[in-house]
Amino acid sequence: MAAQSQDDPWLVVRYIVIGLVFLFLVAAFLLWRIDNERAERFRLALLNQIVPNVTFLTSPIKSLGRILSDLKSFSNVYQQNESLKLELSQMKKWREAALQLEQKNAKLRALNNLKLSSVLFWVTGEVMADSGGPFSSSILINLGSEDEITDGAAVADGLGLVGRVSGVEKKLSRVILLSDVKSFVPAIVGPNNQEAIIRGDNTSTPLIDFVRGTSKIQPGARIYTSGRGGIFPPGILIGEAVLSSDKQVRARLSANLSQLDYVRLIMNRKSKIPAKVGDIIKNYEQE
Numbered sequence: 001m002a003a004q005s006q007d008d009p010w011l012v013v014r015y016i017v018i019g020l021v022f023l024f025l026v027a028a029f030l031l032w033r034i035d036n037e038r039a040e041r042f043r044l045a046l047l048n049q050i051v052p053n054v055t056f057l058t059s060p061i062k063s064l065g066r067i068l069s070d071l072k073s074f075s076n077v078y079q080q081n082e083s084l085k086l087e088l089s090q091m092k093k094w095r096e097a098a099l100q101l102e103q104k105n106a107k108l109r110a111l112n113n114l115k116l117s118s119v120l121f122w123v124t125g126e127v128m129a130d131s132g133g134p135f136s137s138s139i140l141i142n143l144g145s146e147d148e149i150t151d152g153a154a155v156a157d158g159l160g161l162v163g164r165v166s167g168v169e170k171k172l173s174r175v176i177l178l179s180d181v182k183s184f185v186p187a188i189v190g191p192n193n194q195e196a197i198i199r200g201d202n203t204s205t206p207l208i209d210f211v212r213g214t215s216k217i218q219p220g221a222r223i224y225t226s227g228r229g230g231i232f233p234p235g236i237l238i239g240e241a242v243l244s245s246d247k248q249v250r251a252r253l254s255a256n257l258s259q260l261d262y263v264r265l266i267m268n269r270k271s272k273i274p275a276k277v278g279d280i281i282k283n284y285e286q287e
Helices: 002-007 009-033 037-111 277-286
Strands: 120-130 138-141 154-156 161-168 173-177 184-189 194-199 207-209 222-225 237-243 249-253 262-268
Touching: 184 237, 207 249
Parallel strands: none
Antiparallel strands: 120 138, 120 262, 138 173, 154 161, 154 262, 161 173, 184 194, 184 222, 194 207, 222 237, 237 249
């Protein structure tokens, strides 16, 4: 053993250190167990020296803890923010859907304001698609021969005349709009009820053509269907006269042809077959 101690001097140092640590622990234990005033003062003095150093050593740990706590709080705030963004997005979608529904309801309510003669009846239809092209203006509606729709029936919305039916299938119909080049509507204009033809020319303001009488049509004059020829019932509002930039008198339509959702098809209870549009033009030219 002595030979091993001489060969390994660090072994002696380890024994000494272990002994000192043991003595220190025994002394600390006895110091903490002694219950008298002098020992208490010594313990307080010792703690007074140790605690500040311990606080200094634990301060970085506490700072790290606060940083981790702040990061957790930031993460919670971020998650709440994302959740609020999602809820806001859903609310915007619901609001948009509610506005669209309200607009549709308003258009349906407006249809109820359409006043018709007792010999007429109407059927409400929904616009399915825009079937027009570069040189035509028409829409498809979800009513057909199964719903007793007849070719040539007048079509209006809650604001005014839209066009006429031109082509009926079993479950759908095609409607020629007032802006179409094949659209000719017998009308009366202004307080003097001047007869004229509202002729489509692929613009949003059809021409007021074939005007009868010597009076000049004034801008702002109201335009209604005349009922001439039996295609359109009389008294349906078309719009008002306006003077275009090329000095032509045109009709500013009451109905917004670009925003049609629901329309009413107006038919005669007597089931009278309306005249052809071409016949109306011939009659105007002959008279």
